[in-house]
Amino acid sequence: MSIEFLLTTLIIVASPGTGVVYTLAAGLSRGARASLLAAFACTLGIVPHLIAALTGLAALLHASALAFMIVKYLGVAYLLYMAWQSLRENGALKVEPGTDQRSALKIVVDGVLVNILNPKLSIFFVAFLPQFISPGDPSPLSSMLELSGVFMAMTFVIFAVYGVFAAAMRERVVSRPAVMAWMRRTFAAAFVMLGARLALTER
Template identity: 60%
Template sequence: MSLAFLLTTLIVVATPGTGTLYTLAAALTRGPRAGVVAAVGCTLGIVPHLLATVTGAAALLHAGATAFQVLKCAGVAYLLHMAWTTLRDKDALVTGEREAAPPSVRQVIVRGVLINILNPKLTVFFFAFLPQFVSAGEPHALVRMAGLGGMFMLTTFLVFAAYGLPAGAVRGRVLGRPRVMAWLRRGFAASFVALGAKLAATTR
């Protein structure tokens, strides 16, 4: 495991994006535990992209404009859906629909998984990123790529949890201030819209 890979992975994962935003919103809404659960969901959402890369399906996605566009449109639609439900729900920052009870662990994980599954940039990123750290003639290239992908997932979970735990810790102070909550909802909704617009503008 090279230092270059670890540093690059840390920079990529720590850069705020949809997964980070979702984890922060879950933590601020439901507490530190929900932040960690959201981090688990976002991490699991990496698995399909990693499998696509390791099995070579990423090459087809990279070459096929139609496949990329379909997945990209689904991702944009889901981000806009997250923005709408975040803005309209005055009881929670992020929900799939208006709920009388807090979302279950399964629901939080599923939403985190969808956030990352519906992001075609992850597959393209893995396709361009992982091979750089595998020698051309290496006999166990697939195993090494899988190991590197596993390290990327572990780093993702640790960084996202590091975002979510402090956010959950200050939740009590935030929830007691309706005006702060209102601005947070607007801020998260605007961020989801901005990320959706950024994804929509992505060509490859």
């Protein structure tokens, strides 16, 4: 495994995106446990893209403009839904003292959907990871799984760091209604911008 792969993966994972924004929101509104659940959910949302890449579905997504557009606009719609939920006092940024079983399940489902509905992830596994597999590799499938495992592990760790940091700032935020209102608007705007960026994304 090359240092170039590790550095490139670190840059990709650490760059603010839907998963990072979602994990930060979970940490600020529900605490450290929720942020770890969100990080886990976003990581879990990578698995379908990996499976798609291994079975050739990602290549179809890359080749078919219609399939790519369908998944892309489903993702845009879901990000706009997350923005709307962020603005509501009883929505995604509802402040809760803890994370019960029902809210924990919702955190996981939302986190998985945030990543599943991002077609660029599937193309990432088709176009990016194979660059780090030697043409003469006797077991390219094993190498692909190894690189994917490292990518997912790095995703979970970095997202968890983001989320736990947000949770540490939680007490300073939730005790101030004006700050909470500003935070809701900020996260809603972030989801809208991410949706707009996804809408403008080409294959």
